[in-house]
Amino acid sequence: MNDYKRYCITDGKNFVYRNGAGKYVTAPGEEMADHFSEKRARTLLSSMKKHLSGAYHIALVSTRKTERATVVDQNPKVKLVAPDMNSIMEIASKYSEIRKHSDERQKELSEQLSVIDRKISEVLHAIEFGHNYNTPGGYKVYAIIRDLRRERRKIKDEMYVLSMITSDKVNSAEWETLANGNRKYDYKYFDNVHLRMKG
Numbered sequence: 001m002n003d004y005k006r007y008c009i010t011d012g013k014n015f016v017y018r019n020g021a022g023k024y025v026t027a028p029g030e031e032m033a034d035h036f037s038e039k040r041a042r043t044l045l046s047s048m049k050k051h052l053s054g055a056y057h058i059a060l061v062s063t064r065k066t067e068r069a070t071v072v073d074q075n076p077k078v079k080l081v082a083p084d085m086n087s088i089m090e091i092a093s094k095y096s097e098i099r100k101h102s103d104e105r106q107k108e109l110s111e112q113l114s115v116i117d118r119k120i121s122e123v124l125h126a127i128e129f130g131h132n133y134n135t136p137g138g139y140k141v142y143a144i145i146r147d148l149r150r151e152r153r154k155i156k157d158e159m160y161v162l163s164m165i166t167s168d169k170v171n172s173a174e175w176e177t178l179a180n181g182n183r184k185y186d187y188k189y190f191d192n193v194h195l196r197m198k199g
Contacts, residue, residue, distance in 0.1 A: 006035040006061045009045050011054040016044070024048060035061050095165065102166045109159050116152045120145065 009016035014026040015033035024034075024044065036044065041058040049056070123144055127133075133141055164174075 005038065007038050007041040007058045008033040008035055008061050009041055009048075009056055010059050011052075011056045014054075016048070016056075026052070033061075098162070098165055102162050106159060106162055109155050109162075113152065113155050113159075116148055116155065120148050120152070123148070 008030070010030075010033065014028050015030055016024055016026055017034040019025050036058075038058070045056060045058055123141060127141065160174075
């Protein structure tokens with residue numbers, strides 16, 4: 001039955017797998033490939049097409065190879081990893097490397113964050129102290145603040161991930177939110193202002 005068949009995503013040379021950060025990436029070598037149900041493989045391929053170059057497609061994996069492979073269920077939150085010492089050692093090595101340089105990286109990120117914060121403050125002061133912008137100018141200022149805030153969020157996210165790793169307190173739900181970019185924000189003041197502007 002098709003329920004027992006497993007599929008991978010490949011262009012014939014490279015294969016899709018989920019890395020340690022929870023993101024789907026490609027790498028040469030079938031031993032790296034994650035295996036999926038047909039439904040999950042087609043859904044994932046469809047969502048990744050804009051990020052993939054080349055003729056990627058789903059391919060049926062033989063039963064023999066499936067026994068040693070990483071198996072991912074239709075539910076993307078559930079991942080069962082077959083015991084593979086090489087994979088375990090690779091992940092442990094990367095984990096150890098991140099911890100080794102975490103203090104240095106946190107310092108670099110903190111400095112980058114300070115620079116971004118100063119830039120945002122400068123733009124806000126320009127708005128506050130008498131700079132009157134027309135519509136095109138106002139949009140440019142908005143775009144500057146938006147881009148700075150997005151860059152700031154990337155820095156904060158990396159700092160948070162490092163803190164989870166170094167404290168050995170990895171929250172799987174939060175990790176998945178960061179990896180998939182599914183963060184949500186509970187707007188309160190902005191929604192009220194937006195409604196008044198519409199009215």
